[in-house]
Amino acid sequence: xxxxxxxxxxxxxxxxxxxxxxxxxxxxxxxxxxxxxxxxxxxxxxxxxxxxxxxxxxxxxxxxxxxxxxxxxxxxxxxxxxxxxxxxxxxxxxxxxxxxxxxxxxxxxxxxxxxxxxxxxxxxxxxxxxxxxxxxxxxxxxxxxxxxxxxxxxxxxxxxxxxxxxxxxxxxxxxxxxxxxxxxxxxxxxxxxxxxxxxxxxxxxxxxxxxxxxxxxxxxxxxxxxxxxxxxxxxxxxxxxxxxxxxxxxxx
Amino acid sequence: xxxxxxxxxxxxxxxxxxxxxxxxxxxxxxxxxxxxxxxxxxxxxxxxxxxxxxxxxxxxxxxxxxxxxxxxxxxxxxxxxxxxxxxxxxxxxxxxxxxxxxxxxxxxxxxxxxxxxxxxxxxxxxxxxxxxxxxxxxxxxxxxxxxxxxxxxxxxxxxxxxxxxxxxxxxxxxxxxxxxxxxxxxxxxxxxxxxxxxxxxxxxxxxxxxxxxxxxxxxxxxxxxxxxxxxxxxxxxxxxxxxxxxxxxxxxxxxxxxxxxxxxxxxxxxxxxxxxxxxxxxxxxxxxxxxxxxxxxxxxxxxxxxxxxxxxxxxxxxxxxxxxxx
Amino acid sequence: xxxxxxxxxxxxxxxxxxxxxxxxxxxxxxxxxxxxxxxxxxxxxxxxxxxxxxxxxxxxxxxxxxxxxxxxxxxxxxxxxxxxxxxxxxxxxxxxxxxxxxxxxxxxxxxxxxxxxxxxxxxxxxxxxxxxxxxxxxxxxxxxxxxxxxxxxxxxxxxxxxxxxxxxxxxxxxxxxxxxxxxxxxxxxxxxxxxxxxxxxxxxxxxxxxxxxxxxxxxxxxxxxxxxxxxxxxxxxxxxxxxxxxxxxxxxxxxxxxxxxxxxxxxxxxxxxxxxxxxxxxxxxxxxx
Numbered sequence: 001x002x003x004x005x006x007x008x009x010x011x012x013x014x015x016x017x018x019x020x021x022x023x024x025x026x027x028x029x030x031x032x033x034x035x036x037x038x039x040x041x042x043x044x045x046x047x048x049x050x051x052x053x054x055x056x057x058x059x060x061x062x063x064x065x066x067x068x069x070x071x072x073x074x075x076x077x078x079x080x081x082x083x084x085x086x087x088x089x090x091x092x093x094x095x096x097x098x099x100x101x102x103x104x105x106x107x108x109x110x111x112x113x114x115x116x117x118x119x120x121x122x123x124x125x126x127x128x129x130x131x132x133x134x135x136x137x138x139x140x141x142x143x144x145x146x147x148x149x150x151x152x153x154x155x156x157x158x159x160x161x162x163x164x165x166x167x168x169x170x171x172x173x174x175x176x177x178x179x180x181x182x183x184x185x186x187x188x189x190x191x192x193x194x195x196x197x198x199x200x201x202x203x204x205x206x207x208x209x210x211x212x213x214x215x216x217x218x219x220x221x222x223x224x225x226x227x228x229x230x231x232x233x234x235x236x237x238x239x240x241x242x243x244x245x246x247x248x249x250x251x252x
Numbered sequence: 253x254x255x256x257x258x259x260x261x262x263x264x265x266x267x268x269x270x271x272x273x274x275x276x277x278x279x280x281x282x283x284x285x286x287x288x289x290x291x292x293x294x295x296x297x298x299x300x301x302x303x304x305x306x307x308x309x310x311x312x313x314x315x316x317x318x319x320x321x322x323x324x325x326x327x328x329x330x331x332x333x334x335x336x337x338x339x340x341x342x343x344x345x346x347x348x349x350x351x352x353x354x355x356x357x358x359x360x361x362x363x364x365x366x367x368x369x370x371x372x373x374x375x376x377x378x379x380x381x382x383x384x385x386x387x388x389x390x391x392x393x394x395x396x397x398x399x400x401x402x403x404x405x406x407x408x409x410x411x412x413x414x415x416x417x418x419x420x421x422x423x424x425x426x427x428x429x430x431x432x433x434x435x436x437x438x439x440x441x442x443x444x445x446x447x448x449x450x451x452x453x454x455x456x457x458x459x460x461x462x463x464x465x466x467x468x469x470x471x472x473x474x475x476x477x478x479x480x481x482x483x484x485x486x487x488x489x490x491x492x493x494x495x496x497x498x499x500x501x502x503x504x505x506x507x508x509x510x511x512x513x514x515x516x517x518x519x520x521x522x523x524x525x526x527x528x529x530x531x532x533x534x535x536x537x538x539x540x541x542x543x544x545x546x547x548x549x550x551x552x553x554x555x556x557x558x559x560x561x562x563x564x565x566x567x568x569x570x571x572x573x574x575x576x577x578x
Numbered sequence: 579x580x581x582x583x584x585x586x587x588x589x590x591x592x593x594x595x596x597x598x599x600x601x602x603x604x605x606x607x608x609x610x611x612x613x614x615x616x617x618x619x620x621x622x623x624x625x626x627x628x629x630x631x632x633x634x635x636x637x638x639x640x641x642x643x644x645x646x647x648x649x650x651x652x653x654x655x656x657x658x659x660x661x662x663x664x665x666x667x668x669x670x671x672x673x674x675x676x677x678x679x680x681x682x683x684x685x686x687x688x689x690x691x692x693x694x695x696x697x698x699x700x701x702x703x704x705x706x707x708x709x710x711x712x713x714x715x716x717x718x719x720x721x722x723x724x725x726x727x728x729x730x731x732x733x734x735x736x737x738x739x740x741x742x743x744x745x746x747x748x749x750x751x752x753x754x755x756x757x758x759x760x761x762x763x764x765x766x767x768x769x770x771x772x773x774x775x776x777x778x779x780x781x782x783x784x785x786x787x788x789x790x791x792x793x794x795x796x797x798x799x800x801x802x803x804x805x806x807x808x809x810x811x812x813x814x815x816x817x818x819x820x821x822x823x824x825x826x827x828x829x830x831x832x833x834x835x836x837x838x839x840x841x842x843x844x845x846x847x848x849x850x851x852x853x854x855x856x857x858x859x860x861x862x863x864x865x866x867x
Contacts, residue, residue, distance in 0.1 A: 047468070052468055052472065066475075069472075070474030073472070075469060075472035076469070077465075077468040077469055077472075081465055081466030081469070082464065082465070083463065083466070084329070084464050084514070084520075086518060086520060091464065091465075094461060094462060094473070098473055100458075150473075274792070274794050275792035275794055275795050276795055276798045294828060295798060297824050297828055298797045298824070301797075301822070301824035302794045302822075352813045352815065353812065357813075358813070414812040414813070415811040415812040416810040416812035416813065418756045418816040419812060419814040419816075421757065421814075421816055422816055425815050425816075432758075432792075433758065433819045435822050435824065437823065550790070
């Protein structure tokens with residue numbers, strides 16, 4: 001079942017296209033990495049796909065009514081915004097808002113979803129801590145848990161692992177992989193091509209607003225693509241411990 | 253729940269205290285008996301026509317001001333947002349003064365709250381336009397200073413141009429607010445607007461909770477931001493406009509009350525709405541008791557007392573957010 | 579310009595109404611020799627005293643308020659003369675040989691005029707009916723019209739005695755103005771009330787001079803009559819207390835409306851018409867009983 005289809009999605013900033021005729025389809029069970037250099041249009045693409053930005057072309061997600069869309073896709077923005085000193089548990093429970101009937105308080109199933117998200121991100125000991133008092137990386141994990149609590153078939157996260165320590169970066173990518181195994185899909189933008197190569201089932205490579213490559217990591221992370229889009233050379237091999245991608249040198 | 257019951261009990265207690273405090277030295281029991289049984293005595297007139305509307309207005313005005321403050325802060329995600337500080341009250345006062353000075357309020361009594369509401373809408377729109385969707389403290393406060401100054405100057409101008417020698421003295425009332433000698437006429441004038449405004453603001457709860465995560469995330473959670481903005485503007489304007497039209501600009505309620513209650517509700521913007529409404533009612537009732545008990549012979553303005561409590565807290569908050577403003 | 583008028587008007591009205599105990603410099607004898615020929619008055623009350631006592635062609639100019647029928651009891655008579663804005667510059671250019679001012683006239687104006695060599699005669703506001711003959715005598719002396727003043731004083735005493743014959747019963751009354759202000763016995767307005775045969779409830783509230791009487795105190799005092807100040811043009815929130823529903827909820831109280839007008843402001847024989855009106859009000863109360 002298709003979770004999201006984009007057809008010729010285009011976002012203009014003035015005359016200049018920031019996202020340029022992007023078409024793609026997301027099926028169930030995919031862990032998709034969105035890669036590209038700074039300014040390639042990754043964030044804009046994700047926001048436009050969600051309908052948070054005016055765009056031309058089609059996005060099946062943006063076409064949904066807001067409440068339905070909120071039950072279909074969860075969105076974790078890049079800016080880690082936590083405006084008030086609420087507890088971690090309460091913050092994560094905000095992910096249940098799209099599921100709550102009008103005026104209702106949290107129901108048992110909402111608490112269960114919240115607890116599951118907390119467990120998944122390993123945040124049990126943080127439950128009653130004040131979210132704004134946590135470090136940047138910890139806040140990042142809390143916000144991922146918040147998106148998980150939304151329990152949507154599709155999770156879209158903008159640089160969710162930036163600023164996390166290596167252990168938590170790997171653990172988080174593992175969570176995304178697990179979600180894909182369970183039948184959900186995840187679109188995650190990231191700059192760590194090594195993690196992308198290891199954990200994603202599919203990569204989307206963007207350059208100046210255009211989608212220049214779309215496929216399994218081995219087909220996307222070719223030396224030509226990596227050189228042309230990122231301006232680097234890289235070591236990329238499948239080893240006994242899985243694929244290893246290591247950027248080596250700047251080529252320009 | 254415990255907090256709600258506690259606040260309700262506090263408001264009820266202060267309401268009673270407000271009813272039995274005044275310049276006339278009469279016992280509490282005797283006063284309350286005269287309130288319940290209309291025996292036609294002067295005391296009964298005092299209780300029913302002067303003290304009861306005064307206490308009601310204090311509670312109503314406090315509630316809507318506390319609520320407006322909590323709603324604005326939740327929407328702008330800024331603890332400094334407060335109708336008085338950012339010029340909404342001042343603009344309402346200007347609207348009220350214009351309605352009175354043009355004689356419009358004599359012909360149509362509703363013109364008074366409507367004019368105050370109209371100017372309040374204008375001020376909120378200006379604030380949202382100037383401070384942007386995520387009001388940073390510095391732009392919010394600068395926009396507020398500008399709007400307050402302009403509204404204050406125009407209010408003074410309108411009153412100075414009045415042929416009535418006492419109009420100029422009214423400037424203090426409009427800038428500082430007072431509940432002295434208000435009547436049921438004022439209660440009925442303000443109540444419908446306050447009810448509509450409060451209903452609009454209370455409906456924002458879930459959206460404000462979602463906004464804790466920022467506009468983008470809130471929108472992705474299914475929150476209709478433009479609908480929220482409209483409800484916030486109209487709700488705040490109706491509440492602050494009606495309050496200011498009958499009692500002048502009373503500042504700092506919406507700043508102090510949410511600040512004090514935020515820890516008690518775990519900083520949840522939706523819970524802070526009703527808590528601030530109850531807290532605001534308690535605070536204005538207490539302040540109005542204080543102005544009568546501290547200096548009974550002088551018509552001490554409510555706003556003076558509120559500023560004495562609120563301004564230091566305001567400074568404290570600015571100090572706390574100075575990093576953000578730097 | 580308008581602002582200046584407003585301010586001077588408020589000051590003169592307050593000076594007359596509030597009557598805080600200012601002292602006069604004492605009656606100054608007319609300057610030796612001839613009577614002044616160019617008299618300029620810059621105060622509402624001295625305007626009226628001068629109009630009552632001056633000889634023909636003695637007055638050059640009166641204060642601007644003298645033409646205002648709401649404030650001046652002699653506005654009609656005053657229209658025969660030009661007005662001034664009470665400023666030193668304007669007054670000096672009229673080259674007066676006597677300037678009549680109140681003790682509440684801006685001190686800077688008075689000093690400036692005196693420094694310029696002009697004789698300035700200051701009149702204190704009347705705090706009671708008793709003060710009025712003194713003011714008339716002072717004006718008579720200043721204008722060189724002492725005999726005329728003497729006759730007017732005698733007439734005043736006779737009229738007052740006739741109007742203030744002690745009544746059988748003294749109803750309790752309150753003088754109630756904007757912002758809940760009331761005047762007590764030791765004021766001109768209070769004295770008018772007393773002479774007309776009323777007791778002032780402000781005294782019961784301990785306000786001999788006057789001051790703010792909270793609306794609820796007034797209601798609890800339940801006077802038989804509440805007399806309020808004149809209605810000024812334009813709206814002021816300060817006036818709202820006079821229309822508070824609670825005032826009308828008192829069953830045994832008569833709201834006599836806006837009786838205190840221009841006749842109550844200045845210490846001139848014209849206050850007798852105020853006494854007369856209040857006396858009529860009292861008599862009408864007795865008839866109704």
